[in-house]
Amino acid sequence: MTFPSDDQLITQIRGGDIKALEILYDKYKGQIYRTALAVTHDQQTAEDILQDTFLRLHANIDRLDGSVPIAPWLHRVTVNLGYNWHARGRRWAHSLEGVIENLVSTPHGSPERQAERTELRDIVQKAIITLSFNQRVVVILFYMNGFNLEEIAYILDCPVGTVKSRLHYARRNLRRRLEREGYWQPEVAYEFS
Amino acid sequence: MSSHDQRGPHAGPNVVSDELDRLLSWGIQELVGTAEPSPRVWQQIERKLRAGPSPARHRPRRSTWRTASLAKALALASLLVVLGLSLGPALQWPSYFYGGGEQMEMLTGTADVGLTQEASPPLMAEEGLLSGREMLLWIREQARERQMMAHDTSPGVDPILKHRHEWNTSALTP
Numbered sequence: 329m330t331f332p333s334d335d336q337l338i339t340q341i342r343g344g345d346i347k348a349l350e351i352l353y354d355k356y357k358g359q360i361y362r363t364a365l366a367v368t369h370d371q372q373t374a375e376d377i378l379q380d381t382f383l384r385l386h387a388n389i390d391r392l393d394g395s396v397p398i399a400p401w402l403h404r405v406t407v408n409l410g411y412n413w414h415a416r417g418r419r420w421a422h423s424l425e426g427v428i429e430n431l432v433s434t435p436h437g438s439p440e441r442q443a444e445r446t447e448l449r450d451i452v453q454k455a456i457i458t459l460s461f462n463q464r465v466v467v468i469l470f471y472m473n474g475f476n477l478e479e480i481a482y483i484l485d486c487p488v489g490t491v492k493s494r495l496h497y498a499r500r501n502l503r504r505r506l507e508r509e510g511y512w513q514p515e516v517a518y519e520f521s
Numbered sequence: 522m523s524s525h526d527q528r529g530p531h532a533g534p535n536v537v538s539d540e541l542d543r544l545l546s547w548g549i550q551e552l553v554g555t556a557e558p559s560p561r562v563w564q565q566i567e568r569k570l571r572a573g574p575s576p577a578r579h580r581p582r583r584s585t586w587r588t589a590s591l592a593k594a595l596a597l598a599s600l601l602v603v604l605g606l607s608l609g610p611a612l613q614w615p616s617y618f619y620g621g622g623e624q625m626e627m628l629t630g631t632a633d634v635g636l637t638q639e640a641s642p643p644l645m646a647e648e649g650l651l652s653g654r655e656m657l658l659w660i661r662e663q664a665r666e667r668q669m670m671a672h673d674t675s676p677g678v679d680p681i682l683k684h685r686h687e688w689n690t691s692a693l694t695p
Binding site: 349353357358361362365366371374375378379382383386412448453454456461467468471472487499502503506 | 541542544545546547549550551552553555556557558559563565566567569570571589642
């Protein structure tokens with residue numbers, strides 16, 4: 329079975345085919361939702377952003393260039409909605425621990441190994457959360473979504489140099505935070521895969 | 522930061538340059554895991570789409586508004602040009618056009634040409650004329666901006682959808 333391309337789906341959506349939009353939604357909902365979740369840490373907000381993103385996609389379907397990959401465009405809308413949410417001051421309404429417990433599957437291994445892993449995970453995640461919003465978004469797009477610098481520059485509508493700079497300072501801040509917590513020594517290899 | 526010139530860490534096997542990259546990548550993946558939105562999100566989208574107007578209905582209204590605005594701006598610009606050229610140096614523009622002069626001058630009016638010629642040097646009139654030209658330029662600039670936005674095929678109208686015009690599509694192709 330061959331799936332229609334994004335371009336074909338966009339053409340069908342232009343013709344009023346909501347089923348085509350649903351196919352596109354099913355294809356991208358996971359990554360868009362997880363990006364929104366990583367940015368906001370709020371499941372309800374992430375779902376609202378996901379919904380809003382696809383409503384805007386539908387409302388602006390005639391403006392989309394089907395020959396260009398749609399994922400960066402969707403992430404741009406997602407991140408902009410995340411910025412709006414952040415600007416309204418509704419950040420970290422829920423405790424991080426609660427969100428993590430709901431989202432992350434139970435790790436395997438011995439109880440000691442699990443405890444170590446959980447501790448390291450929490451440290452890393454707290455370090456990410458303490459980043460400024462701009463740095464956090466770049467880190468999420470780079471490390472979670474695998475976008476390159478040019479794509480991130482497009483998504484954030486800023487020069488590539490700005491993305492590099494934010495990524496550099498984000499990494500530096502994270503390293504310092506991890507060093508303070510005693511979890512980062514460059515010569516030590518961690519087993520976290 | 523050698524990996525930062527490449528795609529993100531999940532795009533290829535050889536781009537993870539150091540332990541910090543791996544740690545961050547792992548930490549973020551763990552943060553969201555394989556979370557999926559609830560099925561009600563699509564149901565809400567579908568309900569809103571079926572209840573709301575189709576996207577095609579929005580654009581003509583916006584376009585009509587822009588055309589009307591543009592027409593008004595052009596009419597005003599033409600009027601200013603005609604006024605500026607026909608009255609020429611005899612005209613003393615009201616001070617609020619160029620930000621100078623006394624409030625009283627505005628109130629006494631510009632009809633008394635003799636008084637104007639005596640009281641105000643040609644420079645004054647030129648200042649007024651220049652202000653008119655400046656205004657014309659400003660109006661043209663506004664009209665051009667509106668025109669550019671109307672022809673913008675990117676999702677740039679809504680600030681949420683703001684788009685870089687210089688975006689190079691080749692950067693997205695693997």
